Amino acid sequence: MLRRRTLLAVLGAAGAPAWALEPLLARNAPARLDPRPYLVSEKLDGVRALWDGQRLTFRSGRPVSAPAWFLAALPQEALDGELWMGRRSFDALSAAVRRQEPVDAEWRQIRYCVFELPAGAGRFEERATRLQTFANAVIQPVQHLRLDSPAALQAHLQAMVAQGGEGLMLHHADAPLATGRSDWLLKLKPQADAEATVVGVEPGQGRLAGLMGALLVETPEGVRFRLGTGFSDALRRNPPAVGSRVTYRYRDVTPAGKPRFASFLRVADDF
Structure with missing residues (x-):
């Protein structure tokens, strides 16, 4: 059953609207999903x-x-x-947007790819149509x-990945405005991915002596596991800090909820 979470038209403690504090996040798409109700x-x-308009x-x-001309x-x-x-x-994008002083040459290569009107009306399909009117150089x-x-969905996924794409997003055409992780929005990739919070850093041994050996991470559901593969030597020298969030890939999960063959992908992009 689709989980409906109506957008709250209130301000959070930090003075930001609810959608800014907890934007809509995707769940992994189930196997053999019928894509007909979705916009892909x-x-x-x-x-x-x-x-937020400002x-x-x-x-x-x-x-x-961001540069003043971009805003x-x-x-x-x-x-x-x-x-x-x-x-x-x-990697180049992450470095560019993290700078306190934006570099014009980098930002000229960046586009703001929009997919939702957080204060818009109607079904998602209607909001997506209206978004087209905002197109400009940025x-x-x-x-x-x-x-x-x-x-057809699997064929499109394979074609997209072959072109260098990461995967597909499926947004239910009838979706209301929603926040949090929801079945209204699904992601489909060759390998599933998820996020976890770093709760510990384990030292390496042997070739990795003096470096990070693995991260101890915890999922939003409270499942803890070791994440030990997928890291560059640079990251092992300067690992993500305890409390930061990381994204990892995995194949499936055990009956206890632990991901199988989990591999570090990157530090989560919430900065």
């Missing part, structure tokens, strides 16, 4: 950014230090989307398509 788009390898922030609420191109209406530099460019509304079978 590319899963962008970008950095989530929320625009400020551009990361998921954490921290402001994005001037954004409307007074709230938008939700991702800062994106192109496929397989996440704003790039996400393009959607309809697919008519699980086979």
